[in-house]
Amino acid sequence: MSALPLSGVKVIDLTRILSGPFCSMILGDLGADVIKIEAPGGDSVRKQGHMVEGLSWYFAGFNRNKRSMELNLRAPEGIAVLEHLLADADILTENFRPGTLEKMGLTEAHLEQINPDLIVVSVNGYGSTGPYADRPAFDFIAQAMSGYMATNGTPETGPLRTAPPITDLVAGLYAALGAVAALRGREQGGPAQRVEASMMMSMMSMLAYLSSNALATGRDPVPTGNDHPIASPYGLFRASDGDIAVAPSTEVIVRRFLAELGLEHLLSDPRFETNALRLNNRVALNALIDAALADGTQDDWIARLNRAGVPCGRVQSLTEALTDPQVAAQDMVLRVPHPGRGSVGMTGFPIKFSQTPLGVRHPTPELGAQGPEILRATGYSEAQIATLIARGVLGNGNEPVG
Amino acid sequence: MSALPLSGVKVIDLTRILSGPFCSMILGDLGADVIKIEAPGGDSVRKQGHMVEGLSWYFAGFNRNKRSMELNLRAPEGIAVLEHLLADADILTENFRPGTLEKMGLTEAHLEQINPDLIVVSVNGYGSTGPYADRPAFDFIAQAMSGYMATNGTPETGPLRTAPPITDLVAGLYAALGAVAALRGREQGGPAQRVEASMMMSMMSMLAYLSSNALATGRDPVPTGNDHPIASPYGLFRASDGDIAVAPSTEVIVRRFLAELGLEHLLSDPRFETNALRLNNRVALNALIDAALADGTQDDWIARLNRAGVPCGRVQSLTEALTDPQVAAQDMVLRVPHPGRGSVGMTGFPIKFSQTPLGVRHPTPELGAQGPEILRATGYSEAQIATLIARGVLGNGNEPVG
Numbered sequence: 001m002s003a004l005p006l007s008g009v010k011v012i013d014l015t016r017i018l019s020g021p022f023c024s025m026i027l028g029d030l031g032a033d034v035i036k037i038e039a040p041g042g043d044s045v046r047k048q049g050h051m052v053e054g055l056s057w058y059f060a061g062f063n064r065n066k067r068s069m070e071l072n073l074r075a076p077e078g079i080a081v082l083e084h085l086l087a088d089a090d091i092l093t094e095n096f097r098p099g100t101l102e103k104m105g106l107t108e109a110h111l112e113q114i115n116p117d118l119i120v121v122s123v124n125g126y127g128s129t130g131p132y133a134d135r136p137a138f139d140f141i142a143q144a145m146s147g148y149m150a151t152n153g154t155p156e157t158g159p160l161r162t163a164p165p166i167t168d169l170v171a172g173l174y175a176a177l178g179a180v181a182a183l184r185g186r187e188q189g190g191p192a193q194r195v196e197a198s199m200m201m202s203m204m205s206m207l208a209y210l211s212s213n214a215l216a217t218g219r220d221p222v223p224t225g226n227d228h229p230i231a232s233p234y235g236l237f238r239a240s241d242g243d244i245a246v247a248p249s250t251e252v253i254v255r256r257f258l259a260e261l262g263l264e265h266l267l268s269d270p271r272f273e274t275n276a277l278r279l280n281n282r283v284a285l286n287a288l289i290d291a292a293l294a295d296g297t298q299d300d301w302i303a304r305l306n307r308a309g310v311p312c313g314r315v316q317s318l319t320e321a322l323t324d325p326q327v328a329a330q331d332m333v334l335r336v337p338h339p340g341r342g343s344v345g346m347t348g349f350p351i352k353f354s355q356t357p358l359g360v361r362h363p364t365p366e367l368g369a370q371g372p373e374i375l376r377a378t379g380y381s382e383a384q385i386a387t388l389i390a391r392g393v394l395g396n397g398n399e400p401v402g
Numbered sequence: 403m404s405a406l407p408l409s410g411v412k413v414i415d416l417t418r419i420l421s422g423p424f425c426s427m428i429l430g431d432l433g434a435d436v437i438k439i440e441a442p443g444g445d446s447v448r449k450q451g452h453m454v455e456g457l458s459w460y461f462a463g464f465n466r467n468k469r470s471m472e473l474n475l476r477a478p479e480g481i482a483v484l485e486h487l488l489a490d491a492d493i494l495t496e497n498f499r500p501g502t503l504e505k506m507g508l509t510e511a512h513l514e515q516i517n518p519d520l521i522v523v524s525v526n527g528y529g530s531t532g533p534y535a536d537r538p539a540f541d542f543i544a545q546a547m548s549g550y551m552a553t554n555g556t557p558e559t560g561p562l563r564t565a566p567p568i569t570d571l572v573a574g575l576y577a578a579l580g581a582v583a584a585l586r587g588r589e590q591g592g593p594a595q596r597v598e599a600s601m602m603m604s605m606m607s608m609l610a611y612l613s614s615n616a617l618a619t620g621r622d623p624v625p626t627g628n629d630h631p632i633a634s635p636y637g638l639f640r641a642s643d644g645d646i647a648v649a650p651s652t653e654v655i656v657r658r659f660l661a662e663l664g665l666e667h668l669l670s671d672p673r674f675e676t677n678a679l680r681l682n683n684r685v686a687l688n689a690l691i692d693a694a695l696a697d698g699t700q701d702d703w704i705a706r707l708n709r710a711g712v713p714c715g716r717v718q719s720l721t722e723a724l725t726d727p728q729v730a731a732q733d734m735v736l737r738v739p740h741p742g743r744g745s746v747g748m749t750g751f752p753i754k755f756s757q758t759p760l761g762v763r764h765p766t767p768e769l770g771a772q773g774p775e776i777l778r779a780t781g782y783s784e785a786q787i788a789t790l791i792a793r794g795v796l797g798n799g800n801e802p803v804g
Contacts, residue, residue, distance in 0.1 A: 005587035050618040058614040130731025138649040138713035147723030151565040163553040178753035185407035194756035212460040215747030216452040247540040311540035321549030329532025345617030351580035354596035
């Protein structure tokens with residue numbers, strides 16, 4: 001097998017919680033050597049979510065393909081270790097509040113001195129400039145501030161938070177993309193530079209035609225829940241044993257959909273001849289469609305309609321999705337053997353590479369487990385390492401630091 | 403200014419609608435030369451969404467930093483032009499249904515023959531292998547199938563589609579990341595390879611602790627709307643002139659929040675001493691918080707609480723978000739002068755590079771406007787170009803093809 005896309009890249013990772021660790025995990029998944037520097041006691045997510053054999057599967061799902069070093073960065077010796085590691089790193093990732101790195105002494109000038117080739121990647125809430133730069137960040141707030149919540153929901157619910165921490169994840173994904181792009185630029189003769197993505201701005205870039213239309217008209221969209229604001233038929237319809245989601249995207253596909261149901265004649269009914277008419281008469285049309293669907297099961301209709309080129313599917317619960325045969329075929333649920341913790345479930349790799357498929361090279365590390373070996377490999381003597389451990393600066397992977 | 407991160411990279415872009423054009427726009431934003439090949443009549447999104455001076459701002463927002471060539475790929479001469487362009491390209495992007503490229507004669511073997519260094523990037527609905535590979539894709543269906551819809555909403559609404567076409571966008575973003583990573587790998591001596599991201603699998607990777615917990619327990623999450631399933635206080639609270647969103651992420655921050663409200667004593671009230679107790683007594687606690695907030699405005703409380711380190715903010719409508727001062731400071735709304743179409747509004751660049759800031763180098767192209775000049779630059783004679791136009795294979799940027 002060929003080397004992975006980011007093979008040979010060294011990442012020093014100061015991130016914790018979610019947005020930053022997602023970014024650095026993606027870099028690790030792509031082949032980088034990611035050294036996760038954890039404060040004494042470790043990333044707080046180690047203790048969050050459902051635990052199995054003492055391991056948080058939530059933490060595990062965001063920290064595979066990393067090695068862990070437990071390091072006290074409040075001690076000057078800890079900063080010295082970090083600076084030593086940064087001297088030959090390619091990328092530093094961090095998701096502190098803007099200004100925190102500088103307070104640790106890692107100013108732009110000092111980092112440039114330590115390693116002029118270092119790319120510094122930051123994930124934060126609002127960006128490092130502007131009136132909200134200093135505000136503490138949290139997904140729920142970024143969902144609210146970005147206008148996303150106001151588009152999610154129904155007229156009855158009003159603005160609605162979405163359950164996954166989507167702004168953390170989208171910002172982490174943009175930051176990973178920025179990191180790889182900056183690396184490529186540097187390797188082709190461009191500058192080593194700072195890269196930043198924020199939760200609020202990342203989410204604002206994901207509002208697609210909602211923001212285009214709002215900018216063009218000055219008007220806000222009305223949340224429409226499962227109905228499409230400008231397409232009919234579209235939505236959830238009722239087969240004999242449950243709902244199916246159907247989304248005919250063009251007039252041609254609307255015709256195919258109705259033809260499969262034996263309802264093609266509706267397209268010459270004055271109520272339903274055009275999309276605009278069908279929007280006005282949505283309730284009547286949907287009732288006719290539901291009646292036609294009642295003689296077949298979800299599975300029957302989903303197979304038939306997909307064969308006819310009509311996008312449709314089941315509204316799956318999360319556990320249904322996780323056991324879906326397509327998900328299995330795409331290796332999107334992994335069971336990763338973890339020494340002493342059993343086999344850990346996590347979602348897989350959404351980017352598929354034909355020649356260098358991604359995999360779990362390191363299971364999620366125990367807190368500080370690789371700290372001593374990492375220092376050994378970068379020239380620290382056994383005596384130096386022992387001193388750092390004895391002074392409570394470095395974790396040994398077994399006992400708590402300090 | 404230094405060269406952009408993807409400067410010198412040539413992308414031949416066969417994508418249309420949304421997921422693929424988002425991917426190729428990101429590559430263009432990062433500095434690649436993106437040649438958008440459009441079928442006669444153009445990308446259907448050119449006619450969707452709100453039009454201003456004849457231009458769809460939705461289309462404009464997904465196709466800046468590209469040049470357009472209108473080319474009939476149903477004609478053998480059109481395929482010959484495409485093959486000529488691919489011969490010295492770095493990346494081919496496409497979002498057809500799996501197998502379509504092959505039906506056009508662009509099999510893996512043939513592409514390898516044309517250009518062994520070509521990276522082929524595909525965005526699709528479900529992945530190119532597995533039982534659903536041939537199904538037509540659509541965002542609503544991918545939201546439904548991935549389990550995402552089942553986590554969005556409230557117990558009253560049931561599974562709820564989210565308004566932005568989030569699965570298109572997340573898949574496009576992953577595909578762009580995969581493209582840049584594969585390019586970097588190739589430039590460092592790795593293989594030119596195929597890269598793929600699908601809407602369903604990309605969305606499945608974004609469910610974070612919801613999927614971790616579902617895998618660990620075998621149980622589905624219950625949609626909780628704006629309440630956090632495992633944290634209290636958290637959610638929307640009522641200031642004198644409207645709601646504020648508050649998300650204290652740790653016990654320390656819960657204490658700061660209540661202290662700012664003069665309610666710190668509640669933490670020694672037997673109903674509210676721990677997060678578990680507060681979850682059980684959420685209604686009572688929220689009422690006490692609302693009462694304390696009633697003596698200040700949204701703006702007052704948001705400023706005060708943020709200063710105290712408590713993540714909070716306003717639930718902004720989309721037009722409020724688009725005119726937010728932080729959004730302005732981050733240049734997240736652009737007004738791009740477009741010849742003959744006025745100044746076009748679109749969201750900006752969520753990735754910030756310190757040395758090579760991104761910008762709009764090409765406004766969204768008119769259909770086919772750069773086709774002739776692109777061919778001229780790659781060695782086609784004026785006579786050859788005129789013949790292609792006369793035969794209805796190539797658009798001239800003015801009249802319809804064919």
